[in-house]
Amino acid sequence: MRENARKEGEYIISEDVLGTSYKHPSFGMLSFNRTHGGHSNLFGSSIQHNDTIHMVLKEGVVIRGLNDDRYVGEDEILEVEMSQSQFAELITSMNVGTGTPCTIKYLRGKGRINEADFINKRQQITNEFKESMNERMSDAKEFYDEVKELFTTKKSIGKGDREMILRRLANVTQGMESSSKFIFDQFQNQIDKTITEAKGEIEAFAQNKINAIAQQALVEQKEDILKLENPVDVNHMELDEE
Numbered sequence: 603m604r605e606n607a608r609k610e611g612e613y614i615i616s617e618d619v620l621g622t623s624y625k626h627p628s629f630g631m632l633s634f635n636r637t638h639g640g641h642s643n644l645f646g647s648s649i650q651h652n653d654t655i656h657m658v659l660k661e662g663v664v665i666r667g668l669n670d671d672r673y674v675g676e677d678e679i680l681e682v683e684m685s686q687s688q689f690a691e692l693i694t695s696m697n698v699g700t701g702t703p704c705t706i707k708y709l710r711g712k713g714r715i716n717e718a719d720f721i722n723k724r725q726q727i728t729n730e731f732k733e734s735m736n737e738r739m740s741d742a743k744e745f746y747d748e749v750k751e752l753f754t755t756k757k758s759i760g761k762g763d764r765e766m767i768l769r770r771l772a773n774v775t776q777g778m779e780s781s782s783k784f785i786f787d788q789f790q791n792q793i794d795k796t797i798t799e800a801k802g803e804i805e806a807f808a809q810n811k812i813n814a815i816a817q818q819a820l821v822e823q824k825e826d827i828l829k830l831e832n833p834v835d836v837n838h839m840e841l842d843e844e
Contacts, residue, residue, distance in 0.1 A: 727789045
């Protein structure tokens with residue numbers, strides 16, 4: 603609390619040359635900023651990012667002075683980072699699911715949050731495929747050992763043994779086929795998601811650059827633009843002073 607501040611209920615009030623400041627636990631200031639540079643590993647994203655969106659939530663203060671309100675952000679409460687695709691999904695997909703993935707960068711009470719390791723989705727699925735195939739191969743080897751022991755210990759193979767062999771063989775082959783097909787489909791889906799995400803980031807980056815170039819051009823050619831004829835006639839909207 604400031605030195606000259608006083609409490610009135612849940613409000614903290616202080617006065618200085620700028621006016622009277624009012625602070626309340628419910629007051630907040632929220633901002634979004636574009637950042638560029640580095641290689642951010644973002645939760646819920648399968649690619650690394652150079653251009654990201656930061657959302658910062660701070661405690662809010664309203665300063666009343668000169669018969670007007672001025673809003674100021676003070677102590678930081680939360681900072682999150684997200685890709686441009688995640689930001690677009692956030693603002694266009696309200697009331698859907700439990701939210702959009704974002705990466706927590708700062709949390710009051712915990713301080714700065716360390717960045718998580720980047721997960722290469724292609725390598726992750728490849729490893730999962732190898733693990734699944736190793737399990738299936740282990741089942742096949744176990745089945746092979748059982749059949750080998752059966753042939754060694756029995757002089758004749760009965761109907762029940764043949765049915766067991768065929769049943770186990772079907773389980774091994776079907777399991778290997780279904781697992782490989784499922785993982786392949788998942789791999790294709792992940793690649794499609796990654797491509798879509800990358801395309802979205804490229805399009806957003808290009809659009810931001812186009813906007814920046816256009817704004818710079820408007821500033822540089824301001825005088826020429828002011829000399830252009832107004833394309834809209836608004837004379838009929840003027841009020842008669844009589």
